[in-house]
Amino acid sequence: MFNLPEKGDSTAFIGLLARAEGAVGKLEALLAPLASAFHARGESLYLVGGPVRDAMLGRLGHDLDFTTSARPEVIHEILDEWGEAVWDTGIEFGTVSATKDGQQVEITTFRADLYDGVTRNPEVTFGDTVEGDLVRRDFRVNAMAIELAAGSSDSSSSESELELDFHDPCDGLKDLLNHVLDTPQEPEVSFRDDPLRMLRAARFVSQLGFTVSPRVKQAMTDMADEINRITVERVQAELDKLMLGIQPWAGIDLLVETGLADHVLPEIPALKLERDEHMQHKDVYAHSLTVLRQATELEDPEEGPDLVLRWAALMHDIGKPDTREFHEGGRVSFHHHEVVGAKLTRRRMRKLKYPKHVIADVSQLVYLHMRFYGFGEGQWTDSAVRRYVTDAGELLPRLNKLVRADCTTRNPKKAARLRRTYDHLEERIADLSAKEDLARVRPDLDGNEIMQILGLKPGPEVGKAWKYMKELRLERGELDHDEAVAELKAWWEANHG
Template identity: 75%
Template sequence: MSKVTTPEKLFDVPDPTDPLAAPALMARAEGVVEKHAALLEPLARAFHERGETLYMVGGSVRDAMLGRGVHDLDFTTSARPAVIQEILGEWGEKVWDTGIEFGTVSAIRRGETVEITTFRSDLYDGVTRNPEVTFGDTLEGDLVRRDFACNAMAIELSLDDDLRLSPTFHDPVDGLSDLVAQVLDTPQAPEVSFRDDPLRMLRAARFVSQLGFTVADRVFDAMRDMAGEIERITAERVQAELDKLMCGARPWEGIDLLVATGLADRILPEVPALQLETDEHMQHKDVYRHSLTVLRQATELEEDGPDLELRWAALLHDIGKPATRAPKEGGGVTFHHHEVVGAKLARKRLKALKYPKHVIEDVGQLVFLHMRFHGFGEGQWTDSAVRRYATDAGDLLPRLHKLVRADCTTRNAKKAARLQRTYDELEDRIAEIAAKEDLARVRPDLDGNEIMEILDLKPGPEVGKAWKYLKELRLERGELDHDDAVAELKAWWEKERA
């Protein structure tokens, strides 16, 4: 692909050709300031009395214009950190200065959090993304160093002659035009911006996912040409951006941008590798496109907001296919056991990205289990198979249901309906057996103490083997009464000792 496009808008933004578009968006942002006037007016007066200026800035202004809702209020100011700290100490109910070396002080009042940072004009060494912190003297100098023009607008908390709040809009890099057009472009040349901080390239993909924006042609070209610079960024920072991307409204578009620019080759190489493989059902252009479709469909099945582990499993569920590709007799290809290989690759990649152990294990297990449903013929699920499916998934079962349904992407309407109907029947079977047998707590019919007493054993590996045998028996045949369980255990033990 050459450029990433967005099919529809996520937010109510006026038509770019409408001459009233820009004033309407400015009014939205100023309305947010006015909505918080009772809170912000005393703050603005305090800065005014010190001879300092104060501006709402960045994502707060952008989100206000998009109607996203503004939860935390970000500001920049001419005041130096010590002055900010003094003012917030009087204004706020609680103040913290963990970022004061970077010029940032935060406070909370009446449930609202504000973060105020001194104008910055940092210097970068082109080796790390950590700048030499330098405080600036102008708003324009602060805004031009920001990542994207749509994040470089400001609303001054200015006061009228009666010292009442009278917000004033500032847009020295024309971010408003980009916002109306829903385009991500950099205030400076993108090559300069990304060389200063390569993480901004990942932020571009993240905003594509979160906001539904496209990237300007020159931004796309710079991301492609400078993809190698991302290796200056630590795995922890990459992971943090990927989290935000994956939990955005359109994660498949953010991933697509990473792949198209070559950034994914550096941080998530298993995903672009899928472009080399043709889906064995010939339903999709390639397995990569299929994986993006599964990711999109998985997000549509979510019920309580973004599910990071489900989304990662959806994206990575087929990454074992390149390593397992083999020609099929009569034409086509197969990917036998790609779920086993894929689970290992998913765990390895997420570990390299410094994900928590529980995320690594959950995503790996979902990838491992995603083909289990397809291993059984339609309507041929035995009670034993149903028990194993549910117990192997454990707490992941609700996610596995969504993943398997999302993976049914055939364009054949009759086949798609048949697959969904079959899965409906499986869920009904699970619910039916669970109601009778409490599948969430499937355990052998005899516990370890009973096993040791019946077989006259002391604690050791033999007890574990006996326990495992009884659990397999429980899964295969369902609950046994006590006498039958004892008889089965004794028969098994006789064979073991023979």
């Protein structure tokens, strides 16, 4: 049972604590022996940080973080006896990890680190109190701890009861109740120690649905350029966690409002185009955030968040600032913005050191997102359908969602017309797929047949012939063998006769 703090006497506080108690209590058989082992060595053990927060939110996972008075070598000895597998790759920072019964634990000696204000790497210093450890953490909702102590077993049981004591020196419980992010110390101190915490603030806005306190937002704005002290790899990792959250558009918006995006993702604030006096084009920035939100709503809940789709939704219009043109009558155009946008996407994601396959998929979706608008209602010929499916390849399901998400018009008639047109396209794809293998459109003659028919050896001319036959296949569908041979010979004669 929790020994409740004095401030925990309100119904709301007690409700959060009761939820955490229930979540930790389910792990009593696993954690009581661990707590007993530390107690037997005269050491304390605390569940700490994100797991405490998540337990109160009803979302405790399988990775548990602990802090302890024990020094690393003692932690290692205890985990060697308790765990199924133990690793100490973080032991120089006071951290030893283990797994048992499908649960992973990471236990770290109390820390009281000092920062040099230049890098985010602290001078590792071990502390003596849990309060000193908690106050150095990033946000108050992550600066709560639950002390685990094995109580005396009763006469009818050989198992010790797990006693829980709640520690909250920074008022994290209050912030959790109010869904707000604030720092244990002054935010300027916290962010100067580790600028990555500013990105973590935006990430938690996305993951938890929280807001940041006014002083945190102001510090993020004033110190945005400090983010340049952080390595690209760490920036990329935080951006991905943000993008995979429950409301990534809110996290991105915070980055833009505070100026952090100017340093890590400048193409997004650049979407805030100045509106012309005729208001002939929509707010591209607001539109992009809406598309991101709508894309997440189209995801399959069983498959989970789709990082590639979300990045494509956010980046799909980043080519518009470079392609905007004004015309007579106030009309505004963005011709070929998808081409420019795909190039900008590749450039930005390379700078962020994304894997090549992620860059290729996201940029291809950006490149293809306008293909749908090149055809009017009811004008999807067999050839057009084949090309659409072939160009999308394995990205077709994502492209379908991206194009649907890209409809943000407030005009109900226009929205309904776009939905009907896309419904019609998907019907055409399904209908043609039933007759042809659209997923693997190939020329009716392969390279070996082409060489045999034309008497060619391997070389560029074979590639040109293959490309022609592929175009013919896309345009006219499957041909019988004799017809395909005749078309190939006619093409060769016309070009080499």
